[in-house]
Amino acid sequence: MRWPFAIRLLHWLSVGTFAIQIALSFGPMKGSGMASMLWLPSHISTGVLIFLLTVFRLVLRVCTRAPGRSPSLPARAAAALVQWCLYAFVLAVVITGWLAYRPMPLMSPARLFGSLPIPKAPSVAGLNARDFIALHSTLFWVLAALVAVHVLVAAMHAVLFRDGVMSGMLFRRSREAKAEDSGLAG
Ligand code: HEM
Numbered sequence: 660m661r662w663p664f665a666i667r668l669l670h671w672l673s674v675g676t677f678a679i680q681i682a683l684s685f686g687p688m689k690g691s692g693m694a695s696m697l698w699l700p701s702h703i704s705t706g707v708l709i710f711l712l713t714v715f716r717l718v719l720r721v722c723t724r725a726p727g728r729s730p731s732l733p734a735r736a737a738a739a740l741v742q743w744c745l746y747a748f749v750l751a752v753v754i755t756g757w758l759a760y761r762p763m764p765l766m767s768p769a770r771l772f773g774s775l776p777i778p779k780a781p782s783v784a785g786l787n788a789r790d791f792i793a794l795h796s797t798l799f800w801v802l803a804a805l806v807a808v809h810v811l812v813a814a815m816h817a818v819l820f821r822d823g824v825m826s827g828m829l830f831r832r833s834r835e836a837k838a839e840d841s842g843l844a845g
């Protein structure tokens with residue numbers, strides 16, 4: 660059984676935008692202070708795109724049944740935990756990024772996708788922009804660790820278990836998945 664097409668499409672679009680975001684954050688944004696300012700609007704626009712894709716996915720996801728499989732209860736619980744944590748950490752990284760963004764008083768604020776002004780985040784008592792950048796960065800590293808575990812487990816399903824979990828998220832059918840669907844597997 661595969662995930663519905665819309666979920667698969669949104670998953671791979673999120674993976675692509677997430678990869679672009681990492682390349683931006685550790686590439687041009689890591690230059691001088693000026694380079695980081697220059698690239699911040701692209702960073703924020705990519706972040707907002709990831710946010711929109713994630714919210715759309717979550718809405719679709721709550722109305723969708725996951726592909727029917729029968730793994731053990733602990734395996735099912737571990738997979739659900741990692742997957743819901745992925746959603747939660749993506750949202751937390753975006754929200755703390757927004758709270759960290761404080762345009763300089765005399766500078767025009769960054770524009771989303773080159774046109775829309777970014778709404779000003781509320782200030783939180785006791786926490787300044789520097790604290791939120793630190794939090795944004797820490798949450799990003801937790802998310803990166805979760806993604807690493809997620810990718811490793813997906814690779815194990817594809818290479819070791821060959822149980823159709825990986826092809827359930829792909830666009831091309833594997834032989835195992837075809838056999839599983841026609842009841843020939845196992
Ligand atoms: C999933 C989306 C996002 C990811 C993965 C991400 C990741 C990162 C990373 C890795 C850094 C570098 C942190 C460091 O230097 O230690 C960073 C910096 C930053 N991000 Fe994001 N970010 C995302 C979305 C956003 C959004 C939506 C905003 C604002 C609305 C934002 C605002 C910032 C700011 C202000 C900085 C600090 C830039 C500086 O060093 O001056 N981020 N982000």
Ligand code: HEM
Binds near residue numbers: 745
């Ligand atoms: C090359 C990298 C990746 C691969 C190979 C991959 C593979 C997969 C596979 C096979 C599934 C289905 C699992 C199942 O049916 O139980 C899945 C689900 C999922 N993936 Fe990925 N993934 C990758 C990257 C990412 C990234 C970067 C994120 C988010 C930051 C992500 C978020 C999710 C979520 C939230 C689900 C759960 C599906 C749902 O409940 O909507 N994945 N992934």
